[in-house]
Amino acid sequence: MQGSNHAVGSQNNLEAYSLGLSQEELMLEHSQAVSSWIKVDVNCGDDSLVSRTLQAKGSKVNGFDLDPPKVLVVDDHAASRMTAVSLLGMEGYEVIEADSGSIVVELVTQKQPDLILLDVMMPGMDGFEVCQFLKQDEQTRLIPVIFITALNDRQSRIRGIEVGADDFLTKPFDRVELAARVKSLVRQKRLNEDLEHAEQVLFSIAMSIESRDPNTGNHCERLEKLGQAFGEYLNFSRYQIRDLMWGGYLHDIGKVGIPDAVLLKKGKLTPEDWQIMRQHVLIGEKICQRLRSMRGVIPIIRHHHERWDGSGYPDGLKEDDIPYLAQVFQLIDIYDALRSERPYKKALTSVEALSVMQEETDSGWRNPKLMQQFAEFILSCHEKE
Numbered sequence: 170m171q172g173s174n175h176a177v178g179s180q181n182n183l184e185a186y187s188l189g190l191s192q193e194e195l196m197l198e199h200s201q202a203v204s205s206w207i208k209v210d211v212n213c214g215d216d217s218l219v220s221r222t223l224q225a226k227g228s229k230v231n232g233f234d235l236d237p238p239k240v241l242v243v244d245d246h247a248a249s250r251m252t253a254v255s256l257l258g259m260e261g262y263e264v265i266e267a268d269s270g271s272i273v274v275e276l277v278t279q280k281q282p283d284l285i286l287l288d289v290m291m292p293g294m295d296g297f298e299v300c301q302f303l304k305q306d307e308q309t310r311l312i313p314v315i316f317i318t319a320l321n322d323r324q325s326r327i328r329g330i331e332v333g334a335d336d337f338l339t340k341p342f343d344r345v346e347l348a349a350r351v352k353s354l355v356r357q358k359r360l361n362e363d364l365e366h367a368e369q370v371l372f373s374i375a376m377s378i379e380s381r382d383p384n385t386g387n388h389c390e391r392l393e394k395l396g397q398a399f400g401e402y403l404n405f406s407r408y409q410i411r412d413l414m415w416g417g418y419l420h421d422i423g424k425v426g427i428p429d430a431v432l433l434k435k436g437k438l439t440p441e442d443w444q445i446m447r448q449h450v451l452i453g454e455k456i457c458q459r460l461r462s463m464r465g466v467i468p469i470i471r472h473h474h475e476r477w478d479g480s481g482y483p484d485g486l487k488e489d490d491i492p493y494l495a496q497v498f499q500l501i502d503i504y505d506a507l508r509s510e511r512p513y514k515k516a517l518t519s520v521e522a523l524s525v526m527q528e529e530t531d532s533g534w535r536n537p538k539l540m541q542q543f544a545e546f547i548l549s550c551h552e553k554e
């Protein structure tokens with residue numbers, strides 16, 4: 170690795186070693202850096218914070234040329250921080266530096282990086298604490314975190330996995346490895362963000378439907394909470410609970426395709442109106458089916474109007490052919506509707522609502538065992554209150 174060219178100073182030799190660069194490569198990159206890099210110092214008014222931006226003039230920026238990704242490098246050792254900074258700068262990233270864990274949280278909110286390169290051992294808040302904090306926060310959990318560990322530091326890696334690290338790199342950095350891992354995680358993060366945006370659009374549509382119908386109040390929000398509580402009561406998995414909660418907002422998203430003349434009609438719906446209204450489950454399924462993250466919610470959207478005896482729609486499914494989450498969701502949906510005041514009816518008490526639901530169950534519309542569990546769940550909630 171070490172060449173015989175003594176024109177490069179000892180500091181650069183040290184950096185070259187940690188970057189995994191040959192003497193020739195170092196000289197070439199040194200001259201390129203001088204000729205084609207701009208450096209902008211950002212004064213954030215905090216002594217403990219070092220922040221700067223490095224950008225390659227006219228570079229392709231690793232395929233992200235229109236919007237260079239931001240990488241936050243957190244390390245209390247200036248030398249190793251600088252190594253990562255110069256390497257990432259060469260790859261076209263905008264690089265932000267921090268020299269302690271305790272300022273990361275503030276800096277992340279301020280700069281919204283696409284990836285964090287995090288040292289493990291730092292005075293004050295260490296890398297594990299920082300990572301755990303970020304991964305528990307809804308706003309920052311999607312930012313990939315790469316831990317910088319010493320070679321063979323198995324303990325740190327295990328602890329890193331526990332706190333949600335996305336990847337690990339060892340010092341001294343291998344230039345190609347660093348570039349490849351950062352690039353791949355940034356891409357993944359951006360894909361996840363796009364997906365989140367698509368989900369947000371769907372939720373916004375669902376909310377706009379609720380606001381079109383002034384009779385329902387905060388029906389969706391109540392369904393979300395009730396779904397979470399009943400899901401936990403039934404010992405559902407985290408994903409099943411999430412699907413139930415999402416179902417609270419999205420189950421009637423297909424009503425976006427139902428004309429106001431039918432959706433908001435005062436008085437009784439005609440058989441033709443009902444035929445149109447029933448389409449909402451199919452329209453809703455179509456809207457959501459292209460998003461993989463919606464897979465678990467689609468059975469709720471399509472089947473929340475099926476009945477245990479097969480007299481429901483759209484498929485007339487019977488008993489356990491009805492997806493279980495749709496059966497569970499249906500009870501929550503009906504209960505909340507009965508408990509809410511509408512222009513044409515008063516709000517029922519929980520005992521009255523359960524009694525109506527039990528009558529419907531006795532006439533064959535609901536799963537009797539599940540109905541019993543739901544009644545027990547509601548009563549247990551009252552006991553807690």
Ligand SMILES: [Fe+2]
Nearest residue numbers: 420421473474
């Ligand atoms: Fe519906």
